[in-house]
Amino acid sequence: MNSQPNxxxxxxxxxxxxxxxxxxxxxxxxxxxxxxxxxxxxxxxxCLRPCIVSSFYExxxxxxxxxxxxxxxxxxxxFLPASAEPMRFFSCVQGLEERLGxxxxxxxxxxxxxxxxxxxxxxxxxxxxxxxxxxxRALKRRFVLEPLAEIFPDLVLPGQELSxxxxxxxxxxxxxxxxCPSDLVEEAKS
Numbered sequence: 592m593n594s595q596p597n598x599x600x601x602x603x604x605x606x607x608x609x610x611x612x613x614x615x616x617x618x619x620x621x622x623x624x625x626x627x628x629x630x631x632x633x634x635x636x637x638c639l640r641p642c643i644v645s646s647f648y649e650x651x652x653x654x655x656x657x658x659x660x661x662x663x664x665x666x667x668x669x670f671l672p673a674s675a676e677p678m679r680f681f682s683c684v685q686g687l688e689e690r691l692g693x694x695x696x697x698x699x700x701x702x703x704x705x706x707x708x709x710x711x712x713x714x715x716x717x718x719x720x721x722x723x724x725x726x727x728r729a730l731k732r733r734f735v736l737e738p739l740a741e742i743f744p745d746l747v748l749p750g751q752e753l754s755x756x757x758x759x760x761x762x763x764x765x766x767x768x769x770x771c772p773s774d775l776v777e778e779a780k781s
Contacts, residue, residue, distance in 0.1 A: 598643075598668060600714050600749055605639055608669040608680070609748075611708040611726075611735050615652060615662040618692040618704035623663040626691050626704050631667060633687050634707075637680075643668040645738030647771040653732075655700040663771065664734040666710070668742070677712045681722050684709060710735065714749040725750060730758055733768045741770075 600607050612630055614623035621629070624647065635642050645665045652659035671680070684707045692704040709722065710729040717724040725748070729735050736759040739746070744756035751758065 598743065598746065600711075602673075604673050606671045606673050606675050606713040607711070608671055608675070608709070608713065609711040609739070610634065610667050610669065610684070611664065611706075611710050611729070611732075611738075612667060613650075613662050613664040613706045613708075613734070614704055615660040616702040616704045620692045620704060623704070627663060627665065630687060630691060630705055630707060633690075634667060634669060634684075637675075637683065638670050639672060640670045642670065643742055645741050648734060648738050648768050649771055650734035650768045651766045652700075653734075653766055655702075659700075659702055662734065664738065664768075666735060666738040666742070675712075677709070677715055677717055677724060678722065680712065681709055708735075711749060716750070731762070733759070733762055733766060736762065737768045 598607055612627050614626050617623055618626065620626050627647070631642070631644060644667050648664050650662045650664050652662055688705050688707055693706070694703075708726055708729070709724060710726040712724045715724055730748070730751070736755060740756045740759045745754045747754055748758075753761070
């Protein structure tokens, strides 16, 4: 595990945001890995300092059609200006998804080249027709908690009393998530 700096959701000049990225569909924008890398690069342009990125993980599609391809997921910790507004950031994220080939339809959990979930946005709590923060299912998803536990196992998320690794250990053992082999990730770079 990499040694990472401590983060706190209390920094005065920085807003800590955590996003989950996923893809289970290659597109004209590249492979699943390439699309996620492009998304990370675009998100990092909004940050005050380099973001912290977990390893890539493969995961079993949950609540998808039986023929859905395997997902590639990771989490990213972003360091945004303290003045960042959640709805404006959410709009930027949706625009980024569209630029990377995401087409929204009426189907639920369809294969997609990119999915960016806004999991946490500082200590803010929002509930609207378009956006709920913290993400209502983030702490129930192994494909979110495993990558987050890799980079910040002892982090206590806003509204929680348990650390990320403790939350992960309490999840039921249904579904599978596994770290992508490094050769698979390296092959996607070339």
